[in-house]
Amino acid sequence: MAVSSLLFTFVLGSVMAKAKGARIIITLECTECRTNVNKRSPGVNRYTTTKNRRNTTARLELKKFCPHCNRHTIHKEIK
Numbered sequence: 889m890a891v892s893s894l895l896f897t898f899v900l901g902s903v904m905a906k907a908k909g910a911r912i913i914i915t916l917e918c919t920e921c922r923t924n925v926n927k928r929s930p931g932v933n934r935y936t937t938t939k940n941r942r943n944t945t946a947r948l949e950l951k952k953f954c955p956h957c958n959r960h961t962i963h964k965e966i967k
């Protein structure tokens with residue numbers, strides 16, 4: 889009985905460790921900041937978020953508000 893509960897704890901621990909490793913911090917950058925000439929302020933807007941590397945293998949693209957462009961633009965994941 890004690891052995892099986894110990895084994896269960898080990899399996900659960902390794903599953904949780906794997907899940908933790910799949911979640912990574914990514915940076916999203918405004919795709920229009922570099923080409924937009926009518927910006928409100930200089931600079932490139934960036935957001936940081938997290939994603940699951942196993943569920944989302946492709947580069948993430950999200951529509952977010954950019955304070956530099958003063959509107960919603962596509963923010964792409966950068967390395």
Ligand SMILES: [Zn+2]
Pocket residue numbers: 918919920921932933954955956957961
């Ligand atoms: Zn922008």
